[in-house]
Amino acid sequence: MAGTAVPDGPRGDDDRGGLRAALSGLTTRGRSFLAAGVAAAVCAYVLGQADLLRVGLLLAVLPLICVLVLHRTRYRVATSRLLTPQRVETGTEARVRLRMENVSKLPTGLLMLQDHVPYMLGSRPRFVLDRVEAGGRREVSYRVRSDLRGRFPLGPLQLRLSDPFGMCELTRSFSAYDTLTVVPRTEALPPVELFGEAAGYGEGRQRTLALAGDDDVIPRAYRHGDDLRRVHWRSTARYGELMVRREEQPQRARCTVLLDTRGVAYRGAGPDSAFEWAVSGAASALVHMLERGYTVRLLTDTGSAFPGEGAEGFGGAVQDPADSAGLMMDALAVVDHSEGAGLSRASDVLRAGGDELLVAFLGDLDEEQASFVARAQGRSGAAVAFVLDSGAWLNGRPAPGAAGDRVRQLREAGWTAIAVPPGARLADLWQQAAGVRAEAAADTPYGGWA
Numbered sequence: 203m204a205g206t207a208v209p210d211g212p213r214g215d216d217d218r219g220g221l222r223a224a225l226s227g228l229t230t231r232g233r234s235f236l237a238a239g240v241a242a243a244v245c246a247y248v249l250g251q252a253d254l255l256r257v258g259l260l261l262a263v264l265p266l267i268c269v270l271v272l273h274r275t276r277y278r279v280a281t282s283r284l285l286t287p288q289r290v291e292t293g294t295e296a297r298v299r300l301r302m303e304n305v306s307k308l309p310t311g312l313l314m315l316q317d318h319v320p321y322m323l324g325s326r327p328r329f330v331l332d333r334v335e336a337g338g339r340r341e342v343s344y345r346v347r348s349d350l351r352g353r354f355p356l357g358p359l360q361l362r363l364s365d366p367f368g369m370c371e372l373t374r375s376f377s378a379y380d381t382l383t384v385v386p387r388t389e390a391l392p393p394v395e396l397f398g399e400a401a402g403y404g405e406g407r408q409r410t411l412a413l414a415g416d417d418d419v420i421p422r423a424y425r426h427g428d429d430l431r432r433v434h435w436r437s438t439a440r441y442g443e444l445m446v447r448r449e450e451q452p453q454r455a456r457c458t459v460l461l462d463t464r465g466v467a468y469r470g471a472g473p474d475s476a477f478e479w480a481v482s483g484a485a486s487a488l489v490h491m492l493e494r495g496y497t498v499r500l501l502t503d504t505g506s507a508f509p510g511e512g513a514e515g516f517g518g519a520v521q522d523p524a525d526s527a528g529l530m531m532d533a534l535a536v537v538d539h540s541e542g543a544g545l546s547r548a549s550d551v552l553r554a555g556g557d558e559l560l561v562a563f564l565g566d567l568d569e570e571q572a573s574f575v576a577r578a579q580g581r582s583g584a585a586v587a588f589v590l591d592s593g594a595w596l597n598g599r600p601a602p603g604a605a606g607d608r609v610r611q612l613r614e615a616g617w618t619a620i621a622v623p624p625g626a627r628l629a630d631l632w633q634q635a636a637g638v639r640a641e642a643a644a645d646t647p648y649g650g651w652a
Contacts, residue, residue: 224273224372232265232369239263268369271308276374278306281359283317289383289528292349292473296382298327298356299343304334314362319346320354323382333366348384349473351481351535356380385531386478386485389628393494394636421445456516457496459488460548460562462503465539467565469592474625476595477539480563483588483628485534487561492523496559500530504540505547508533545574552578560585566592567608576615586635587612587619588628595624 228236239262246255284299300317304310313331323346331340348354357379364371421437424444437445461484468477484500491498497516500508507516509529552560564575564587579585589612591605605621612619618639620631 221273224269224370227370227372228265228269229368229371232268235261235265235369264367265369268365268367272363272365272370272372275306275308275310276363276372278304279310279361280305281361281376283357283359283380285356285380285382289385289531291387292351292384293347293387295345295347297343297345299341300359301339301341302331303339304336307336309336310334310363311366312364315342316360316362318357322348322350323354346382351384351386353536354382354384356382383532383535385535386482388482388489389486391486391490391629391632421447454495454497455558457491457498457559457561458501458552459484459498460501460560462545462564463537463540464503464542464565466543467592468539470596476565476590476592480565480590481534481537483563485531486628488530489527492527498526500533501548501551502540503542503545503548505551507551545571549574549578558583562587564589572608572611576612576617579616584639585617587617588622588631589619590622598624
């Protein structure tokens with residue numbers, strides 16, 4: 203919620219400048235009354251008519267009184283904005299609630315609220331409020347929706363005040379604003395058998411046993427309920443308190459979602475383009491893997507890893523998975539084409555790690571870039587690639603070309619590579635990739651993948 207009830211800056215010079223601005227806010231009716239009053243006063247002086255002078259003074263003073271009242275009133279009106287939720291998927295609505303409060307001891311005249319909204323979110327909302335009593339409140343709301351990803355500012359809020367006689371109109375802008383984050387749309391993916399999963403210990407997790415030697419054991423302080431048979435006497439003597447052996451340590455499996463953002467790898471733009479499909483696919487994959495218990499990182503072709511927390515940029519290990527998902531989705535909300543032409547940086551990062559699962563969303567690949575990707579699979583337990591042909595997406599129909607050759611090249615290197623036809627659903631391709639990997643792994647001791 204954002205709001206303000208006092209003017210920005212000191213009131214001294216601001217009052218004098220505000221009065222000049224208030225005088226400039228006289229409407230045509232107000233200027234006409236003022237001009238008629240001055241003219242009547244001059245005529246009364248020339249003709250010596252006291253009654254006409256009183257009429258002239260009344261006509262001239264009325265708009266000036268309205269200016270003074272509005273000038274004081276606009277600093278005694280508070281507004282606030284409540285945006286719920288602050289993060290939405292593309293095509294989903296968010297609600298904005300505006301509250302206006304009259305904190306003065308006088309009622310207001312006619313009010314018009316106007317919030318500044320980017321054109322991508324819809325038309326600029328305007329609301330007309332009737333007279334608001336002293337200490338009264340009014341609430342209005344509107345909805346915003348965007349089919350494009352991004353971070354969009356809402357505000358500042360403008361308030362236009364008018365007196366009951368229509369003599370003067372003043373506008374006040376409030377400095378506070380909110381930000382709506384529109385993230386890619388995610389798709390629910392089918393749960394298939396996880397790669398590297400230890401039976402009986404939950405999804406996406408492994409157990410790593412501590413070394414059995416006395417010199418290599420990792421002790422910890424004794425806790426109530428620990429088995430006394432696990433007491434490590436040598437460490438107890440060394441630290442002066444009861445220590446027990448840490449016989450096993452839970453470790454969550456790791457997954458990297460690679461997103462190819464190279465500008466040269468995609469043609470076309472808009473919500474239905476190949477690049478937007480890849481971004482949405484990466485979002486769906488990372489959310490799915492976090493829900494399956496993996497620690498996940500988002501990696502781009504530039505070598506940047508998100509969320510940047512935990513070991514080597516993995517999220518979900520030292521922070522809540524929901525927080526990790528939020529950070530990566532925020533990154534995907536503003537991700538754009540990179541200026542790079544190669545995938546060597548991402549390949550170097552991948553070869554340095556040992557992920558249980560690698561999921562890649564790739565644009566157009568030449569033979570050299572496909573070789574970089576093929577070599578990046580080396581230390582990953584399983585690697586799945588969704589390869590897009592942006593030319594086919596641009597034409598709206600599948601077309602034979604280099605994409606098929608790159609898919610075969612990746613499969614020969616050990617990848618589970620799937621060509622993505624225009625308009626395909628990731629859930630169907632996800633299931634298809636699981637079947638392809640199951641066939642390729644039929645003669646191995648491992649099962650499917652995630």
